[in-house]
Amino acid sequence: MSLLLVHPPVTKACEPPAGIARLAGMLSRHGVEHELLDANLEGLVYLMTRPGEGSDRWTKRAYRNAHRNLTALKERQTYQNSDRYRRTVFDLNRVLEASSVSFAAGVSLSNYQQHNLSPVRSGDLLHAAEVPEDNPFFSYFSKRLTELLCNNPRKAVGFSLNFLSQALCTFAMVGFLRRYFPELTLIVGGGLVTSWMHKPDWVNPFGGLVDHLAAGPGEHALLSFLGVEADKEALYRPEYQALPGDEYFSPGFILPYSASAGCYWNRCSFCPERAEKNPYVPVPVHQAIADLHSLTAQTRPVLIHLLDNALSPALLKALCLDPPGVPWYGFARITQHFINQDFCEALKRCGCVMLKLGLESGSQDVLDREHKGVNLEMAATALATIKTAGIATYAYLLFGTPSETAETARETLHFTAAHSEYIDFLNLAIFNLPVYAPDTHELATQPAYEGDLSLYTGFVHPQGWHRGLVRQFLDKEFKRHPAVASILRRDPPFFTSNHAPFFCDGL
Numbered sequence: 001m002s003l004l005l006v007h008p009p010v011t012k013a014c015e016p017p018a019g020i021a022r023l024a025g026m027l028s029r030h031g032v033e034h035e036l037l038d039a040n041l042e043g044l045v046y047l048m049t050r051p052g053e054g055s056d057r058w059t060k061r062a063y064r065n066a067h068r069n070l071t072a073l074k075e076r077q078t079y080q081n082s083d084r085y086r087r088t089v090f091d092l093n094r095v096l097e098a099s100s101v102s103f104a105a106g107v108s109l110s111n112y113q114q115h116n117l118s119p120v121r122s123g124d125l126l127h128a129a130e131v132p133e134d135n136p137f138f139s140y141f142s143k144r145l146t147e148l149l150c151n152n153p154r155k156a157v158g159f160s161l162n163f164l165s166q167a168l169c170t171f172a173m174v175g176f177l178r179r180y181f182p183e184l185t186l187i188v189g190g191g192l193v194t195s196w197m198h199k200p201d202w203v204n205p206f207g208g209l210v211d212h213l214a215a216g217p218g219e220h221a222l223l224s225f226l227g228v229e230a231d232k233e234a235l236y237r238p239e240y241q242a243l244p245g246d247e248y249f250s251p252g253f254i255l256p257y258s259a260s261a262g263c264y265w266n267r268c269s270f271c272p273e274r275a276e277k278n279p280y281v282p283v284p285v286h287q288a289i290a291d292l293h294s295l296t297a298q299t300r301p302v303l304i305h306l307l308d309n310a311l312s313p314a315l316l317k318a319l320c321l322d323p324p325g326v327p328w329y330g331f332a333r334i335t336q337h338f339i340n341q342d343f344c345e346a347l348k349r350c351g352c353v354m355l356k357l358g359l360e361s362g363s364q365d366v367l368d369r370e371h372k373g374v375n376l377e378m379a380a381t382a383l384a385t386i387k388t389a390g391i392a393t394y395a396y397l398l399f400g401t402p403s404e405t406a407e408t409a410r411e412t413l414h415f416t417a418a419h420s421e422y423i424d425f426l427n428l429a430i431f432n433l434p435v436y437a438p439d440t441h442e443l444a445t446q447p448a449y450e451g452d453l454s455l456y457t458g459f460v461h462p463q464g465w466h467r468g469l470v471r472q473f474l475d476k477e478f479k480r481h482p483a484v485a486s487i488l489r490r491d492p493p494f495f496t497s498n499h500a501p502f503f504c505d506g507l
């Protein structure tokens, strides 16, 4: 059995896809012949570099400079001048927009949309499969998949579908293969498929099209499909050699690595990880450190992206004792450890350039009701201690949770403004209620408001703090506060936290 594993468009193409790299590590360990295709990276480059002109001055300039801008995105000096960086990114994005408009689609550096088609409606995904020619990537993937499968016939093709922004393109590719290579076994797995299949009312609508939908860690599903006897608990080191390391849209190779699946805290209300009952499965700390050393030696990255939902204190301590020798960043919960100056300085010395921190709210009441396990006073000290140690902070705020009101949202504004000198970057999100969250029954929900595959449901906010009001507050008040506005201006467009470390000390 030989396999082709595909990472479909569109995701941010600044680092190699961790999903198919992990599967490649597993397949190599079991001696299964395979090939990887980052169709996202190749597809975006294809759209950005094929001839075109555009009708207005900006689009003409963007097309003319596309090759040069792609090169600039891989050069460190571009990141030393934020205006130059922004112009480069916006110009490349302009080409993507212009090249997809005739398909009634909107391709960007971080998203994919298609007019009249929704990635949360199974009927629309089946339609995308029926008419793959309507997809703006069609001329790329039809040629590329044909070439790969004719040169090297495969028994099966697996798609790694993790984000909504990949769904319509994945099904367009699946539809193409089903039509022209009917003998192939088609498998679709990944985080998004896992979430779909965890829905309590799940009924597979893709039976006639996709041979296998795989929920959960792709390794286990693939192994059982391949009929390979293997330890279900085995953890595999990802393999990146088969991916084009120097083609990604970053100034050097970024090494993605997951030291755990799930979350060690797993208590926040309405967290999708908790709602889906995803178990916490950490890679043993000594193995994670050994993996990082080995992968660093192999791939020579300029930056390590730790993908965990929350880096465990045990792993952070181990990194301090045995640093990977390369700058790194990742998500951490705000815990007591970060009010310790020595600990933060040790983190800085072991390469930590930026921490992503789920602060969520500046109201103690909201934090308590949402079971964040964060004390605001401690959070304020942690932000200052982390920043003083020379580590940048990327704070995540969540508005419109069932326990928030307009007053408590304003407390978040006051907290953010009061501590703005310790916050380098901000991510603002509006709360979505997972359809199957354990606490959903406490709220008056509205019927599925987007489609049968929607992972979220509408709800009547118990305090009347509805999405429209939240959005208005964010646009008219929160984002306009001068302290907040100046933080938001720093955020790298499209690439956000993935490129933010390149604007921080230590890189």
Ligand code: SF4
Pocket (backbone or CB within 6 Å): 262, 263, 264, 265, 266, 267, 268, 271, 272, 273, 274, 309, 310, 333, 358
């Ligand atoms: S820390 Fe993050 S991943 Fe963990 S339970 Fe809370 S929201 Fe979910």
